[in-house]
Amino acid sequence: MSAHPDRILFEAICTPARSLSRRGMAWVAGAVLLVSVAVGLGFSVFGAWPVLGFTGLEAALLLGLMGLHRRWAARSMEVLVLTEERLLIRRTDARGRREELVLDPYWARLRLEERPGRVSLLVLRQRQREVEIGTLLGEEQKRDLAAALEAALRRYREPVFDNPQLREE
Incomplete structure (x- = not known):
């Protein structure tokens, strides 16, 4: 030196650019989980209860990928x-x-x-x-x-x- x-x-x-703050990400996660549970319960009422697991898996995958993208973008x-x-x-x-x-x-x-x-x-x-x-x-x-x-x-x-x-x- x-x-x-x-x-x-x-x-x-x-x-x-990061369009979502931490709070915005929490809102999106909540909305995705809410829709996932609603769809799963709707199918369960009609006897298609295995769909409940798949909607949960889809929501977890979506939120996991969004979290990875945020972490990578932060670097x-x-x-x-x-x-x-x-x-x-x-x-x-x-x-x-x-x-x-x-x-x-x-x-x-x-x-x-x-x-x-x-x-x-x-x-x-x-x-x-x-x-x-x-x-x-x-x-x-x-x-x-x-x-x-x-x-x-x-x-x-x-x-x-x-x-x-x-x-x-």
């Missing part, structure tokens, strides 16, 4: 850090695997590709290397990230120096 850590010029943390993350030395991209996928990419910010170029009917593609290119960023984001968030990162890269490549001797008095 160097004596002078890199000064951070730009930092963005990208996470997937997913992408961090973009622009310093005076480098542009660092740190990714953590749903399984917890980490990946780290380093680009030279002076040569990095950002491109937002429109894709009709789909979310745009945000790509950082450096020489022959292309890296897609913002994969966890929606359309508006990608546009915001593209604008902010493009402005930060422009400030990095074209710094404005304040020399007091050149000021007019």
Whole structure:
């Protein structure tokens, strides 16, 4: 580690959208269980009592998969850090695997590709290397990230120096 850590010029943390809070998840779980019990009891009244077990199994499977998805989505993350030395991209996928990419910010170029009917593609290119960023984001968030990162890269490549001797008095 160097004596002078890199000064951070730009930092963005990208996470997937989570539409349900803990409380919302509890409401959905309650509704699924309520419907499952109602369907099972309805069939039991008509003598088809084995359906009760299958509806319970379906509800458990659905809630289990929803819980796994929430846990995996909570782990997913992408961090973009622009310093005076480098542009660092740190990714953590749903399984917890980490990946780290380093680009030279002076040569990095950002491109937002429109894709009709789909979310745009945000790509950082450096020489022959292309890296897609913002994969966890929606359309508006990608546009915001593209604008902010493009402005930060422009400030990095074209710094404005304040020399007091050149000021007019």
